Amino acid sequence: MPVGTAGTVKAVPQDTLESLGAEIILGNTYHLYLRPGHETIRNLGGLHRFISWPRAMLTDSGGFQVFSLSALRKVTDDGVRFRSHLDGSSHFFTPEHSMDVQIALGADIAMAFDECTEYPADRNRAEESLRLTMAWAQRSLDHFRAHRDEVVWRDEFQGKTQNLFGIVQGGMYTDLRRQCAERLIEMNFDGYAIGGLSVGEPRELTLEMIAEVLPLLPKDKPRYVMGVGYPDEIEQYARMGVDMMDCVLPTRAARHGLLFTSEGRVNIKAKRYAEDQGPPDPACDCPVCRRYTRAYLRHLMQTGEALSGTLNSIHNLAYYLGIMQRVRASLATQP
Amino acid sequence: MPVGTAGTVKAVPQDTLESLGAEIILGNTYHLYLRPGHETIRNLGGLHRFISWPRAMLTDSGGFQVFSLSALRKVTDDGVRFRSHLDGSSHFFTPEHSMDVQIALGADIAMAFDECTEYPADRNRAEESLRLTMAWAQRSLDHFRAHRDEVVWRDEFQGKTQNLFGIVQGGMYTDLRRQCAERLIEMNFDGYAIGGLSVGEPRELTLEMIAEVLPLLPKDKPRYVMGVGYPDEIEQYARMGVDMMDCVLPTRAARHGLLFTSEGRVNIKAKRYAEDQGPPDPACDCPVCRRYTRAYLRHLMQTGEALSGTLNSIHNLAYYLGIMQRVRASLATQP
Numbered sequence: 165m166p167v168g169t170a171g172t173v174k175a176v177p178q179d180t181l182e183s184l185g186a187e188i189i190l191g192n193t194y195h196l197y198l199r200p201g202h203e204t205i206r207n208l209g210g211l212h213r214f215i216s217w218p219r220a221m222l223t224d225s226g227g228f229q230v231f232s233l234s235a236l237r238k239v240t241d242d243g244v245r246f247r248s249h250l251d252g253s254s255h256f257f258t259p260e261h262s263m264d265v266q267i268a269l270g271a272d273i274a275m276a277f278d279e280c281t282e283y284p285a286d287r288n289r290a291e292e293s294l295r296l297t298m299a300w301a302q303r304s305l306d307h308f309r310a311h312r313d314e315v316v317w318r319d320e321f322q323g324k325t326q327n328l329f330g331i332v333q334g335g336m337y338t339d340l341r342r343q344c345a346e347r348l349i350e351m352n353f354d355g356y357a358i359g360g361l362s363v364g365e366p367r368e369l370t371l372e373m374i375a376e377v378l379p380l381l382p383k384d385k386p387r388y389v390m391g392v393g394y395p396d397e398i399e400q401y402a403r404m405g406v407d408m409m410d411c412v413l414p415t416r417a418a419r420h421g422l423l424f425t426s427e428g429r430v431n432i433k434a435k436r437y438a439e440d441q442g443p444p445d446p447a448c449d450c451p452v453c454r455r456y457t458r459a460y461l462r463h464l465m466q467t468g469e470a471l472s473g474t475l476n477s478i479h480n481l482a483y484y485l486g487i488m489q490r491v492r493a494s495l496a497t498q499p
Numbered sequence: 500m501p502v503g504t505a506g507t508v509k510a511v512p513q514d515t516l517e518s519l520g521a522e523i524i525l526g527n528t529y530h531l532y533l534r535p536g537h538e539t540i541r542n543l544g545g546l547h548r549f550i551s552w553p554r555a556m557l558t559d560s561g562g563f564q565v566f567s568l569s570a571l572r573k574v575t576d577d578g579v580r581f582r583s584h585l586d587g588s589s590h591f592f593t594p595e596h597s598m599d600v601q602i603a604l605g606a607d608i609a610m611a612f613d614e615c616t617e618y619p620a621d622r623n624r625a626e627e628s629l630r631l632t633m634a635w636a637q638r639s640l641d642h643f644r645a646h647r648d649e650v651v652w653r654d655e656f657q658g659k660t661q662n663l664f665g666i667v668q669g670g671m672y673t674d675l676r677r678q679c680a681e682r683l684i685e686m687n688f689d690g691y692a693i694g695g696l697s698v699g700e701p702r703e704l705t706l707e708m709i710a711e712v713l714p715l716l717p718k719d720k721p722r723y724v725m726g727v728g729y730p731d732e733i734e735q736y737a738r739m740g741v742d743m744m745d746c747v748l749p750t751r752a753a754r755h756g757l758l759f760t761s762e763g764r765v766n767i768k769a770k771r772y773a774e775d776q777g778p779p780d781p782a783c784d785c786p787v788c789r790r791y792t793r794a795y796l797r798h799l800m801q802t803g804e805a806l807s808g809t810l811n812s813i814h815n816l817a818y819y820l821g822i823m824q825r826v827r828a829s830l831a832t833q834p
Contacts, residue, residue, distance in 0.1 A: 470510035
């Protein structure tokens with residue numbers, strides 16, 4: 165899932181995303197709650213209509229962004245008080261409020277409000293964090309079930325409503341992860357995510373946690389690993405059975421001039437590309453590689469031109485989506 | 500002509516420009532000379548190939564940009580010494596050097612090196628400036644004729660080469676303008692531009708200068724008014740017989756949130772558009788007006804998203820190009 169934080173996958177127009185084959189994009193609840201506000205988006209018919217994206221969308225719970233972006237956050241059993249990174253204004257998020265905001269946004273998939281355990285965290289801290297996440301999961305689910313019918317587009321889609329996914333936390337402790345997964349499955353969410361990974365831990369640990377949790381999750385529901393990863397990671401996880409992933413990496417790296425290619429990473433700012441007439445990736449069929457040279461992309465970076473972020477992002481997204489398309493194709497032909 | 504200063508019409512991909520019907524875009528010699536350098540562009544096959552723009556291009560002479568952007572410029576009969584606005588490095592432009600740079604860039608149309616007379620300028624200053632412009636026009640033409648065969652794509656296009664346009668200056672003095680036009684016509688350029696307008700003078704004066712000079716210029720060659728203007732101006736000048744115009748206004752205004760519409764100017768940042776579900780321009784059929792709302796465009800501005808500049812620019816360019824398309828259609832059906 166390309167990440168469209170504030171209602172736009174940065175620098176990439178929606179029709180381009182469609183033509184690249186993006187079937188679902190992510191919006192960040194924290195950002196959209198602050199600007200333009202979830203009530204505004206509800207008044208405008210929900211997030212799909214607001215940003216003109218007819219395909220699927222997912223919103224996160226706001227929890228991770230609250231923890232990573234906001235100042236002066238204070239966590240209690242009830243919820244999280246935090247200050248906006250934009251203007252310092254004070255806000256209070258509870259599981260119930262996160263559900264209200266996400267129902268107003270109206271993405272196809274909403275996420276339970278969780279606490280993302282930091283890394284490293286000792287066992288006591290991980291247990292305490294997990295206790296909070298599991299209590300908040302139940303409260304999220306209860307509130308969501310009571311209000312899911314309120315989504316603004318319900319009547320337009322034969323009474324269909326949103327889906328709610330639970331998030332498996334537990335730090336880097338496999339028994340806590342197992343315990344969390346089992347408890348969430350009993351609650352019967354519409355899908356399950358593995359959160360709290362790619363937070364600074366070594367990659368073997370990420371892999372160990374996914375390998376531990378994934379087999380526990382129901383195969384007939386989507387299984388989503390949050391916030392990963394590099395191209396080889398997403399391929400590896402997809403082949404292990406992960407159905408969904410999201411990451412800002414392809415677009416954020418693109419804006420900094422880092423291209424993912426079949427020949428490895430290309431730092432397009434490098435002087436050696438100044439007169440390189442080859443495409444960014446000789447093996448890539450995306451609209452950028454078909455049309456532009458490395459020399460031109462380097463020039464756009466050097467001059468700080470807006471088109472740089474657009475073209476680099478289009479290529480990186482095409483590269484990521486291409487990996488997933490190949491994985492899907494190979495799974496489809498497996499006996 | 501949309502303006503593509505540094506080899507990109509800011510924030511708009513080339514395929515979008517094509518689909519909007521842009522037949523010719525402008526590149527700024529001063530910017531491209533500094534970055535990535537004209538020799539680099541020549542090595543890469545010329546400007547068309549470098550930026551992947553198969554349609555027509557025009558480069559200015561660099562003169563206007565030297566006067567408006569660079570520091571410590573010093574004008575002599577020979578040329579202009581100036582410091583780069585980027586790094587303060589010292590450069591010397593002569594008519595011959597401007598031709599060499601423009602031949603290396605290889606646009607379809609190159610412009611004679613001129614001195615743009617500032618406004619207001621007294622008669623002595625305007626006469627002196629005009630003397631320089633006319634001497635430089637001859638030197639530009641001589642050097643261009645001697646070297647036009649060196650354009651890098653010559654063999655690819657059956658020996659065709661670039662065109663060189665002369666620029667009518669003369670400040671706001673109609674007799675100086677006439678004198679300049681007559682002298683340039685004797686030199687026999689491939690086309691003629693009226694420069695030194697839209698430099699701060701009242702609009703009636705702009706109009707008076709165009710009305711004075713235009714009838715003098717050969718009708719069988721392109722007549723180009725440089726650096727104009729607002730939507731009603733370009734329509735007015737086109738109906739007077741002007742064949743070509745360029746202006747940064749549609750794209751620069753777009754990046755600042757100013758949209759040109761059939762209902763007048765729309766400052767898309769205004770709070771009253773926060774929940775406006777209408778298209779930017781109800782009468783416009785461009786890809787932005789077909790897909791996005793004023794509320795969404797306002798949100799993109801508010802959040803400083805890159806997509807804002809892209810979508811606003813696409814609409815404004817569509818609006819400008821639409822004016823010219825309608826003028827052309829109405830001229831074509833005149834008896």
